Amino acid sequence: MEYRLFIGGKFRAGSAVREVLMPYDGTVFATVHVGNAELLDEAVRAARRGFLAMRALTRARRAEILLETRRRLLEEAEWFARVISSECGKPLREARIEVTRGAGTLLFSANEALSLAGEEVPMDASAHGAGRMAMVIREPLGVIGAITPFNFPLNLALHKIGPALAAGNAVVHKPASATPVSALELARLFAEAGLPEGGLHVVPGPGAELGEALARHRDVAMMTFTGSPEVGVRLREISGLKRVTLELGSNSAVIVESDADLELAVPLCVSGAYAHSGQVCISVQRIFVQESLMSTFVERMAEGAAKLRLGHPLEDATEVSSLITEGEAERVSEWIGEAVAAGGRLVTGGEREGTRMVPALVADLPVTAKLLAREAFGPVASVNRFGNLAEAIGMVNASDYGLQASIFTRDIQKAFRAAREVEVGGFLINDVPQFRADQMPYGGVKMSGTGREGPRYAVEEMTERKLIVWRV
Numbered sequence: 001m002e003y004r005l006f007i008g009g010k011f012r013a014g015s016a017v018r019e020v021l022m023p024y025d026g027t028v029f030a031t032v033h034v035g036n037a038e039l040l041d042e043a044v045r046a047a048r049r050g051f052l053a054m055r056a057l058t059r060a061r062r063a064e065i066l067l068e069t070r071r072r073l074l075e076e077a078e079w080f081a082r083v084i085s086s087e088c089g090k091p092l093r094e095a096r097i098e099v100t101r102g103a104g105t106l107l108f109s110a111n112e113a114l115s116l117a118g119e120e121v122p123m124d125a126s127a128h129g130a131g132r133m134a135m136v137i138r139e140p141l142g143v144i145g146a147i148t149p150f151n152f153p154l155n156l157a158l159h160k161i162g163p164a165l166a167a168g169n170a171v172v173h174k175p176a177s178a179t180p181v182s183a184l185e186l187a188r189l190f191a192e193a194g195l196p197e198g199g200l201h202v203v204p205g206p207g208a209e210l211g212e213a214l215a216r217h218r219d220v221a222m223m224t225f226t227g228s229p230e231v232g233v234r235l236r237e238i239s240g241l242k243r244v245t246l247e248l249g250s251n252s253a254v255i256v257e258s259d260a261d262l263e264l265a266v267p268l269c270v271s272g273a274y275a276h277s278g279q280v281c282i283s284v285q286r287i288f289v290q291e292s293l294m295s296t297f298v299e300r301m302a303e304g305a306a307k308l309r310l311g312h313p314l315e316d317a318t319e320v321s322s323l324i325t326e327g328e329a330e331r332v333s334e335w336i337g338e339a340v341a342a343g344g345r346l347v348t349g350g351e352r353e354g355t356r357m358v359p360a361l362v363a364d365l366p367v368t369a370k371l372l373a374r375e376a377f378g379p380v381a382s383v384n385r386f387g388n389l390a391e392a393i394g395m396v397n398a399s400d401y402g403l404q405a406s407i408f409t410r411d412i413q414k415a416f417r418a419a420r421e422v423e424v425g426g427f428l429i430n431d432v433p434q435f436r437a438d439q440m441p442y443g444g445v446k447m448s449g450t451g452r453e454g455p456r457y458a459v460e461e462m463t464e465r466k467l468i469v470w471r472v
Helices: 037-056 059-075 077-088 092-115 155-166 181-192 207-216 229-238 262-278 291-306 326-341 389-397 412-421 455-461
Strands: 005-007 010-012 016-021 028-034 119-121 132-140 143-147 170-174 200-202 222-226 243-247 253-256 286-290 345-348 360-363 380-386 404-408 426-429 463-471
Touching (some): 005 037, 005 181, 028 077, 028 181, 037 132, 037 143, 037 170, 037 200, 143 207, 181 200, 207 229, 222 455, 229 243, 253 262, 262 291, 286 389, 291 360, 326 345, 326 360, 380 389, 389 412, 412 426, 455 463
Parallel strands (some): 143 170, 143 222, 253 286, 253 404
Antiparallel strands (some): 016 028, 132 463
C-alpha cells in the first residue's frame, strides 16, 4: 500500500518515498511519502486559511464531525487495529484496545466542543466596576503543531487533534517516522466525516527538520509534543512565545508496602511493566518493595513475567512482541548488562533476538544504574527493597522525572501520605501508574513535561481567554 501526504484536504505526493517496516520481522508494511520544510510550510499556510473555516463552525457542527469520525473509526476498528499492530509492533489485542480508547477520546472531545464556555466577571464586586458588565469567552488559538510518538500512533494523535478541532483550531500533524500510516488513515476518516479542507494536515517526515520547522513557523500558535526530553527541551527553546505543552516520558515507580495485597499487586505490575514491550510512557519501571515482602514479590513477579506469551503481533494469543527497532532492543539489553555488572541480579529474561526481547526482571540495582535513573522504554522492570515509607518516597523522588507513580497498601494514611509527598503529575492507589483513562488530566512535573492532556484539559491549553466589558 502507498500513502501520500494529506495537505489542504487532499492526498498528494511528497518530496521522497520511504518504506514502513513491521518491527517484529522487518517486512515491508507500506510505502509512505514524506515531506520537507517546504511542504510543511505549505501545510501551515493552508492550515492558517483552514483555521478561519474551523473557527466559523458552530460548536454543534464541530461535535458532529468528531462524532461522525468516531462512528467511522468504530466501523473500521479491526482495520485500524491491524494497522497499529503492523507499524508499531503492538500485539493485536492491545491495538484493539487502543482503537476503542481512541473512539472514547473522540467522544470526550465532542463533549468539550458542546460545553466550551466562558464565564461572567462580577464587575460590581468592586466600586470601580459599578455600571459595567463583563464576560470572559474562550477563543481558539489558531494553528496547532502536533508531534506524536510511535507507541500509541492513533490515540495519542487523537489526544492532540480531537481537542484542537473541538476548540475550533486547525492542526498540522507530524507523526512519528516509524508509524505514519495510522495518522494518514485517521486524516481520511476526518475528511470523510466532513471536516473542512484546511482543518487537518498530516506531513510525515524527518523529525529534526519538520519538528523545528513547525516550532519556528510564525503562523503556528501552539506546539504540543510527546517524545523525548531532549527533543522537547529543544522545541521549547525555539518556539518563542508560542504556547507549548510537553509530555516527555518517565521511569514510573510503584511502592509495595508490607500490608499490600500481592494477589492484586503482582499481576498488575506484570501487565504494567511488559505491555507493548514496556514501550509506554507510564510503564512500570521501578518497583520498591518493603523488605519483608521482597523475596516473595520478586519470585511471583518473575513467575508472571515468564508466563507471558511472546510472538508475532498479529497473532491473537501474543502478549509481548517486539521493540520498535533493533537499536532500541540493543540499548535495553546494554542497560540490563550494565545493571548486572554493577551488582544487580538478573532474576529472569533479558534474552534478545533482533527486535525481540524476553521480558526481564532485575533486582537489587545500584542507584547509579540507568534502569533506575532513566527511561528504559523496554520490557524490563527493576525491584529494590526499602525499610520504611519515608525511605520509599525518597527513592521514588530521586528521579528527574515525575509523570505518574503508585502505591499498594491497605493503610489509607500511608496511601495519602505517599500521594501528597511523591513528586508526580498523577498518583494511583492500589493500581499501577501505567493506568490511564482518556478523560483524566494527564501530564507530569520535573523533566516529564509541562501542561496537561485529556480532552477537557487540552481544550483549556488550546484556547485563549478574551475579556469583553461593556457599560450598562
